[in-house]
Amino acid sequence: MQSRLPTLSDVARCAGVSYATVDRVVNDRGGVAEKSVIRVRKAIDELGYVRNVAAANLSQNKTYRFAAIIPTGTNQFFQQLRAILEAERIRLLADRIDLRIEGIAAFDGEALCERLDILSQTGIDGVALVGTDDDIVAQKIAELRSAGIAVLTLVSDAPNAPRDAYIGIDNRVAGQTAGRLIGLCHGGAGGRVLPIVGALSAPDHAERLEGMRETVTALYPDLDIAPVIIGRDEHEIVENKLRPIFKNSHDITAVYSVGGGNAGLLRVLRSLPDGQNRPIVVLHDIVPQAREALEDGVIDAIIDQRPEVEIANALSCLRSIADRRMPDVTDPILPTVYFKENLPPPGRDSSVRPGHTVNGTASGHASKSRILKEIDQ
Amino acid sequence: MQSRLPTLSDVARCAGVSYATVDRVVNDRGGVAEKSVIRVRKAIDELGYVRNVAAANLSQNKTYRFAAIIPTGTNQFFQQLRAILEAERIRLLADRIDLRIEGIAAFDGEALCERLDILSQTGIDGVALVGTDDDIVAQKIAELRSAGIAVLTLVSDAPNAPRDAYIGIDNRVAGQTAGRLIGLCHGGAGGRVLPIVGALSAPDHAERLEGMRETVTALYPDLDIAPVIIGRDEHEIVENKLRPIFKNSHDITAVYSVGGGNAGLLRVLRSLPDGQNRPIVVLHDIVPQAREALEDGVIDAIIDQRPEVEIANALSCLRSIADRRMPDVTDPILPTVYFKENLPPPGRDSSVRPGHTVNGTASGHASKSRILKEIDQ
DNA sequence: GGCGATTTGATAGACGTCTCTCAAAAAAAG
DNA sequence: CTTTTTTTGAGAGACGTCTATCAAATCGCC
Numbered sequence: 001m002q003s004r005l006p007t008l009s010d011v012a013r014c015a016g017v018s019y020a021t022v023d024r025v026v027n028d029r030g031g032v033a034e035k036s037v038i039r040v041r042k043a044i045d046e047l048g049y050v051r052n053v054a055a056a057n058l059s060q061n062k063t064y065r066f067a068a069i070i071p072t073g074t075n076q077f078f079q080q081l082r083a084i085l086e087a088e089r090i091r092l093l094a095d096r097i098d099l100r101i102e103g104i105a106a107f108d109g110e111a112l113c114e115r116l117d118i119l120s121q122t123g124i125d126g127v128a129l130v131g132t133d134d135d136i137v138a139q140k141i142a143e144l145r146s147a148g149i150a151v152l153t154l155v156s157d158a159p160n161a162p163r164d165a166y167i168g169i170d171n172r173v174a175g176q177t178a179g180r181l182i183g184l185c186h187g188g189a190g191g192r193v194l195p196i197v198g199a200l201s202a203p204d205h206a207e208r209l210e211g212m213r214e215t216v217t218a219l220y221p222d223l224d225i226a227p228v229i230i231g232r233d234e235h236e237i238v239e240n241k242l243r244p245i246f247k248n249s250h251d252i253t254a255v256y257s258v259g260g261g262n263a264g265l266l267r268v269l270r271s272l273p274d275g276q277n278r279p280i281v282v283l284h285d286i287v288p289q290a291r292e293a294l295e296d297g298v299i300d301a302i303i304d305q306r307p308e309v310e311i312a313n314a315l316s317c318l319r320s321i322a323d324r325r326m327p328d329v330t331d332p333i334l335p336t337v338y339f340k341e342n343l344p345p346p347g348r349d350s351s352v353r354p355g356h357t358v359n360g361t362a363s364g365h366a367s368k369s370r371i372l373k374e375i376d377q
Numbered sequence: 378m379q380s381r382l383p384t385l386s387d388v389a390r391c392a393g394v395s396y397a398t399v400d401r402v403v404n405d406r407g408g409v410a411e412k413s414v415i416r417v418r419k420a421i422d423e424l425g426y427v428r429n430v431a432a433a434n435l436s437q438n439k440t441y442r443f444a445a446i447i448p449t450g451t452n453q454f455f456q457q458l459r460a461i462l463e464a465e466r467i468r469l470l471a472d473r474i475d476l477r478i479e480g481i482a483a484f485d486g487e488a489l490c491e492r493l494d495i496l497s498q499t500g501i502d503g504v505a506l507v508g509t510d511d512d513i514v515a516q517k518i519a520e521l522r523s524a525g526i527a528v529l530t531l532v533s534d535a536p537n538a539p540r541d542a543y544i545g546i547d548n549r550v551a552g553q554t555a556g557r558l559i560g561l562c563h564g565g566a567g568g569r570v571l572p573i574v575g576a577l578s579a580p581d582h583a584e585r586l587e588g589m590r591e592t593v594t595a596l597y598p599d600l601d602i603a604p605v606i607i608g609r610d611e612h613e614i615v616e617n618k619l620r621p622i623f624k625n626s627h628d629i630t631a632v633y634s635v636g637g638g639n640a641g642l643l644r645v646l647r648s649l650p651d652g653q654n655r656p657i658v659v660l661h662d663i664v665p666q667a668r669e670a671l672e673d674g675v676i677d678a679i680i681d682q683r684p685e686v687e688i689a690n691a692l693s694c695l696r697s698i699a700d701r702r703m704p705d706v707t708d709p710i711l712p713t714v715y716f717k718e719n720l721p722p723p724g725r726d727s728s729v730r731p732g733h734t735v736n737g738t739a740s741g742h743a744s745k746s747r748i749l750k751e752i753d754q
Numbered sequence: 755g756g757c758g759a760t761t762t763g764a765t766a767g768a769c770g771t772c773t774c775t776c777a778a779a780a781a782a783a784g
Numbered sequence: 785c786t787t788t789t790t791t792t793g794a795g796a797g798a799c800g801t802c803t804a805t806c807a808a809a810t811c812g813c814c
Contacts, residue, residue: 004440005440005470005473005475007769007770007771008770008771009770017792017793018792018793019793019794019795020792020793020794020795021791021792021793023771023772023773024791024792027771027772027773029773031790031791031792032792033780033781033790033791033792036791048470050467050470050471051770051771052435052769052770052771053431053472054432054434054435054473054769054770054771055431055769055770055772055799056770056771056772057431057771057799058431058432058769058770058771058799058800058801059770059772059773059798059799060771060772060773060799061772061798061799061800063381063382090427093382093425093427094427094428094429094430095430095431096382096429098382173718173719176718176719177716177718177719180716180718181716184561184657184677184716185561185562185564186564187562187563187564187566189564189566211718215718280561300561334715334719334720334721335719336713336714336719337713337714337715337719338711338714339554339557339558339561339714340557341550341553341556341557341588342550342551342553342554342711342712342713342714384799384800384801385801386800394762394763395762395764396763396764397762397763397764398762398763400801400802400803401762403801404801404803406803408760408762409761409762410760410761410762410811413761413762428801429800429801431799431800431801432769432801432802433800433801433802434769434801435768435769435770435771435799435800435802436768436769436801436802436803437801437802437803438769438770438802
């Protein structure tokens with residue numbers, strides 16, 4: 001009984017009106033008498049009509065044109081973000097979404113504005129960018145918005161800018177989670193937590209630090225917090241500032257690094273003398289170096305913002321705004337804690353998917369390819 | 378420059394062949410000379426042609442008919458799973474996916490088989506069920522498969538059954554993660570871990586226990602593991618078995634409960650005398666009770682399998698198999714660790730979405746509704 | 755060159771929705 | 785009542801793909 005789902009024509013017949021009237025109702029074209037609207041609505045409810053999005057998209061033949069602007073450079077996290085975006089491109093094209101991926105120098109507000117100008121001239125529907133706290137950027141975002149272009153901030157928000165939405169984790173919550181984890185790991189004993197940030201002027205770094213401080217002081221009064229190391233996300237600076245600290249004093253029991261430049265931290269940790277206890281170490285974002293360190297047992301946990309989820313949400317949100325409808329309800333992105341054991345497998349393109357075991361066909365279904373992989377544990 | 382994306386007609390023109398030939402190539406109809414195939418492939422590459430899935434779906438006018446069979450009863454996790462499925466129904470209908478949600482008594486293999494029989498007669502394309510270790514179920518799954526119906530196991534696999542795929546977490550990894558977390562929380566001190574399971578015959582419970590044991594014995598030799606409590610997922614049994622243990626001996630420093638019946642555990646924990654230190658407690662799955670306990674500080678962490686992701690992956694996988702194509706690459710589902718701080722907000726239908734701040738329109742865009750919510754912090 | 759087999763081209767209808775236009779009907783205003 | 789305005793109906797064409805049919809062209813082979 002392959003019962004066909006109801007179409008708008010079915011609704012029209014059921015409501016006793018013409019297709020045109022139904023169309024006027026469902027597409028808000030106006031000029032319909034109240035009683036007709038009610039009859040149509042009732043018919044829709046009765047039949048359980050649901051719009052066929054494939055047909056709707058096809059008829060409009062709209063190609064969404066979006067752009068993502070991601071900082072270039074050596075930052076592994078942003079390289080990863082870019083890789084995820086590239087991988088999504090083809091998939092998106094199938095849904096008639098044309099995604100341009102652009103790179104600019106990190107934290108260069110003027111370059112960002114210039115790029116946005118060029119983009120807006122080529123005609124795009126929406127853009128996602130990594131927000132910075134910068135007046136000219138905020139102003140440019142306002143310009144784009146009033147030109148009808150959707151603007152999202154990704155990973156880091158742009159304070160005071162009238163962006164449509166911010167897609168990213170709550171960095172204060174991330175910091176609180178780190179604080180909780182560090183507190184738990186002390187098992188009731190005292191200790192001293194050393195925070196490392198890139199710059200306090202970066203909103204996300206400041207918020208993470210603040211969140212950690214909040215939780216530790218409130219819940220773990222036996223812990224105190226050492227003066228913050230400012231590493232500018234550069235591994236040499238981090239290393240140079242850390243070496244003397246670990247050499248001269250042995251009271252650091254935990255390290256929380258909120259940003260980049262962790263290569264320096266890891267070098268220091270790996271070179272600690274055998275006698276000296278390694279502190280509890282919590283980092284952010286699963287990048288190759290951090291992954292390796294976790295696998296080696298040099299660090300204890302990574303707090304990740306799941307960039308692939310961020311991107312999926314960002315695109316879904318861009319599309320909703322471009323369509324002028326409510327965004328789909330997506331689950332909020334929460335900072336996620338990874339240990340050595342539940343570290344996700346590397347590489348988004350990996351064919352090995354532990355949480356997803358697939359069998360081959362038992363017998364039939366000769367034509368066309370079917371799945372023939374077996375990946376048990 | 379709203380450059381239209383290339384269509385199959387464009388490909389035909391570019392390749393210098395007719396539409397019919399291109400169609401024969403892209404849809405594997407055969408009867409095409411090798412040189413033509415090559416020219417078409419080249420044209421597709423050159424133009425960057427990507428099939429318009431909206432058009433493809435529309436032309437086929439196929440309604441996928443899937444079913445999900447979820448155990449009924451008081452188990453909060455399965456109630457949650459069902460709620461997520463219900464919420465997805467409408468969204469799925471828009472994509473012409475007709476999802477039936479069925480309930481059966483938990484762990485009743487015969488009832489399951491009966492239901493599967495009825496379902497297969499009504500004509501469905503695929504079914505997702507919670508696997509059990511049961512021969513008649515395995516046989517029924519084989520029957521369905523050879524009748525051309527896709528079968529997925531969800532949450533718990535069905536050993537020896539020729540299901541198309543298992544969608545769920547690796548329960549051994551979940552147990553290892555729990556072990557790591559418990560180990561870390563002891564901060565190097567010794568202790569004694571008390572495991573609680575529903576039944577050792579349940580594959581997921583056994584695997585979680587085994588994973589925890591593995592990690593604790595390998596990495597935290599100062600911890601030992603107390604005899605396992607078998608609670609049959611029933612809170613009275615759990616409570617009755619736990620009370621004397623906590624009354625008579627005060628050496629339990631951690632509790633790991635792999636399954637249900639946690640209401641009993643929580644009652645015991647809440648009634649511990651003030652003098653007695655509360656052990657580290659790790660549970661599975663964010664259900665209302667567990668959430669509340671985490672918020673109250675009665676337990677320390679919850680390991681979650683993110684049922685909403687499992688369902689999304691299951692549906693995507695069912696669809697892929699029904700289409701006889703490779704499943705989309707989805708990220709594997711990994712057990713996720715939640716503390717009080719990064720606990721996701723309750724209710725899937727909540728309009729408050731912390732990780733997703735949305736602004737109203739600054740000025741224009743009069744027609745139709747737009748988003749007007751501001752949910753900061 | 756003639757035969758059969760293989761390969762190609764041309765074309766048409768279907769899917770459900772959107773967007774139009776134009777005329778007809780009904781309702782409200784004078 | 786007529787006139788104006790509002791509301792409704794009927795229908796056509798487009799979107800890109802799938803599926804089909806039938807005739808025409810090309811090929812291999814003797």
